[in-house]
Amino acid sequence: MSTRFVSFGTPNLIADRLPETHPLTWRLRGDGEPIWLDEYRSKQGYEGLKKALESTPDDVAALVKEAGLKGRGGAGFPAGVKWSLTAKGDEIPRGYLLCNADEMEPNTYKDRLLMEQEPHLLIEGMIIAAYANNSMRGYIFLRGEYVDAARSLNRAIAEAREAGILGDSVLGSGFDFELSVHTGAGRYICGEETALINSLEGRRANPRSKPPFPGQSGAWGKPTVVNNVETLCNAPSIMANGKEWYLDLALDGSQDGGTKLFGFTGRVNNPGLWELPLGTPAREIFEDYAGGMRDGYTLKAWQPGGAGTGFLLPEHLDAQMCSNGIAEVGTRMGTGLALAVDDKISMVALLRNMEEFFARESCGWCTPCRDGLPWTVKILRALEQGEGEQGDIEMLIDLVHKLGPGKTFCAHAPGAVEPLGSAIKYFREEFEHGISHPHREPQAEPIPLGQV
Known part of the structure; x- marks a missing residue:
């Protein structure tokens, strides 16, 4: 691991942060004052x-x-x-x-x-x-x-x-x-x-x-x-x-200039925040800086930059952390502060928790956001409790479309449903496990998964 760009939470490496390489953090004191x-x-x-x-x-x-x-x-x-x-x-x-x-x-x-x-x-x-x-x-x-x-x-x-x-x-x-x-x-x-x-x-x-x-x-x-x-x-x-x-601070392949404060949280060995060049591979941040997953846990999925960004799989860790690099694997870099989801976490429960937050924080100005987000919570809660019905997953996918970009007054709802759409795309079987009445007819015409 190179010490050219290091965690600013590591006092013994304070001297390795230089004005030429760490414009945001080189001045920071070791005592945090x-x-x-x-x-x-x-x-x-x-x-x-x-x-x-x-x-x-x-x-x-x-x-x-x-x-x-x-x-x-x-x-x-x-x-x-x-x-x-x-x-x-x-x-x-x-x-x-x-x-x-x-x-x-x-x-x-x-x-x-x-x-x-x-x-x-x-x-x-x-x-x-x-x-x-x-x-x-x-x-x-x-x-x-x-x-x-x-x-x-x-x-x-x-x-x-x-x-x-x-x-x-x-x-x-x-x-x-x-x-x-x-x-x-x-x-x-x-x-x-x-x-x-x-x-x-x-x-x-x-x-x-x-x-x-x-x-x-x-x-x-x-x-x-x-x-x-x-x-x-x-x-x-x-x-x-x-x-x-x-511009030279960023790595080759990045269309963005400079450095960025990146982070990784979740059940990783060294959760933290680091100033790194834009274009740094997510795998380097996850493995070399965050130290990988703790013993007994396996990386199941990760979000690259906040709750409003789509989930990615472990094989996407080779993507560069910059706007164009993350776009290539299907989502946004967002804040650049990643979340590691381990194999013991239910994606349905995680999404229910996220959508409850987004539904509560809606300003209520436009109908799709005001009514659509609580609807996703209601369906996800039923699936989490094993009381879902046939057609619920298709209804969630339909809501992802109807609350997507260009369908609402601002970007709140599109950001809220982006992680939901990606979770269904990659972990549909977990949502299907919450359906308790497989004999019922679907409530809505299924939407091809590739459209999520």
Whole structure:
């Protein structure tokens, strides 16, 4: 195993993380304490911001676009493209930059560490993004349970403001930007950017109809950009080191630039989080970093990046962890934090648990999501208890189609049924074991499995 890219939870290997290879984690301390302003500045902090302020906003957005930085929250939309689509001009009012720090996706825990231990990295990234988008104010929309992260961020914001890094004329540049933390009330749907905007405004967290898109009319009717924590934390190193350096960090075969915080949980020997090049094979993360399965357990399936991504089989571990690599095996990379499912776990019970979460977190705005997700829970619960009926599996497959992309108001329901469709595709026999009345006629015309 190479120690070039290592777990930042391994104190004796702290020295092996270098600025040239670990833009997100090389500054982290072995004792896990937050890095405050003086230490952050001694470790090249705010150097990327200085370079950004010496360029034009359009040049900053173009550099981030050319560096291949894609959203790290799960959707994977190119950050530079989003920045370049923001309405700008002398007659356009200055807008808002919103950081999605809600992190409500099950099995997701990467942004929390960055905010708790490197709050100034996020602040620097937000100022750079705000400069590129002509934003006058930023909000960190933070999951309410992240108490330690809120404490770290609020102290770092106060330090930056006192040092002239926030507020009027950032670092004497003439660019004004203010920043504050907003703690949310705990809704998964706030991960959808327009639902986040509604919640920030004090409204019910329902997604908005688009167009207009937030870049034209977002928070309080002004141009608004929403980016994930990890996405914004990449901006300082791109500005400081350039696009070629950032692109070269990724491995051959990856269409994405840079590194990524990857993780593996489940009954593995060394569950954790590591900064690795995009394009790293999932097998390397699973075997070399997570240490494989514990004694007595066998890998049955895995999800590459959160509860809203499809299940894959052990033979898919050779896929590269990048957007195009995971797409080649039939799902999305999502957050890049993988879950190992062992051979002692019932897929029906696991899916019932997942779909209960997604059904509960639906905003209720559109009928397919509001009624379809509880329907999947009802069927899965019956199958789990051995009380399913003929046609139940076909009905679940039909729901996967009817709640899929383009059928609902936002992407909540498509993400919810993606793991369900893949679980039926690979483990249909487990669902069939829950049918207690094999003599009954099917309730719906069977749908060919290849369509799932």
